[in-house]
Amino acid sequence: MRTGIADMVAVARIMNATLVIPQLDKSSFWQDSSTFSNIFDETHFIKSLEKDVRIVKRLPKELESLPRARKHFTSWGGLGYYEEMTTLWKEYQIIHVAKSDSRLANNDLPLDIQRLRCRALYHALRFSPSIESLGKKLVERLRSRAQRYIALHLRYEKDMLSFTGCTYGLTVAESEELRTMREKTSHWKVKNINPTEQRDAGLCPLTPKEVGIFLKALGYPPSTLIYIAAGEIYGGDSHLSELTSLFPNIVSKEMLATPKELKDFSNHASQTAALDYIISIESDIFVPSHSGNMARAVEGHRRFLGHRKTITPDRKSLVQLFDLMEAGQLEESSLSLPVMQLHRQRFGGPRRRGSGPPGIKGRVRLRLEESFYQNPYPECICKS
Structure with missing residues (x-):
């Protein structure tokens, strides 16, 4: 938007x-x-x-x-x-x-x-006074709980999982529910999706469990304050518990704000997403579990404000590591080093915007170029 x-x-x-x-x-x-x-x-x-x-x-x-x-x-x-x-x-x-x-x-x-x-x-494009006011209050409440917090854009929501066809870790009934939703959504053109191929290609959002393992491998302690910037997590606590078991200090806007404060925002997903946007911009660290529109917009805004730390998971490489762990070929205690090496250049530091993969021309290349709004450098960010 x-x-x-x-x-x-x-x-x-x-x-x-x-x-x-x-x-x-x-x-x-x-x-x-x-x-x-x-x-x-x-x-x-x-x-x-x-x-x-x-x-x-x-x-x-x-x-x-x-x-x-x-x-x-x-x-x-x-x-x-x-x-x-x-x-x-x-x-x-x-x-x-x-x-x-x-x-x-x-x-x-x-x-x-x-x-x-x-x-x-x-x-x-500033948010309305009511959204700005509550957003700042929630940031202050987070700061009162801990000096630093991570904003996690956990895109493990029903629409994203259905659209991408990603069913790893879900039950048969949940997978069928997502398939039915995709079939019935007329403007989603791709109906038949191979979930294994999607995941192997790094096109799926990380699951709550995978996010937890990822953050732990990066060295964040269990006491880390994590704000969930997202709508309703698919499967609720049954899936979110796989993250909270590793990082119990997790909060959402529903936990930070009073029912009265949120009353005017209920049934208005765009307005509650705006609250998530504000809290994500102001966070010490921003971690998106999927490279969707909001994740790219937040990353670009944080770059514009001085390259605030944004960790973008290399999902394709991480899936390979997670599968090795699941097969018993890699110990979790040995995961930290390869994860740190993979993400050495993925912490939001200054760099020029990518112009697209080499050897690809025409409209396909335009589609694959890095979004201007994900990285407005160099046009909108002073070199000094």
């Missing part, structure tokens, strides 16, 4: 257009009815970008009845693509952009456009 909005700010600038405050998706898995102003500080957003892009809260009445171009802009479009799209203004005064995610290229854009994306995302 955040990165898509930042992209549309930049696209509006390129096309010399007025941006209408976007309507948010209410038909996703989470069925969240939140509006833009429920999640973000609308006035601050408009004011912060007034020198870059004209933004209005709603479409002017005199334009409401006019025909509009409903456009699915291509994924990872560059400057030339959007300059060509300005021909739409010859026939229409309104362009309705049906999708906003990954609409803009990661690389090869003018420096002022790249910096505008960062200005939109890291300065203009």
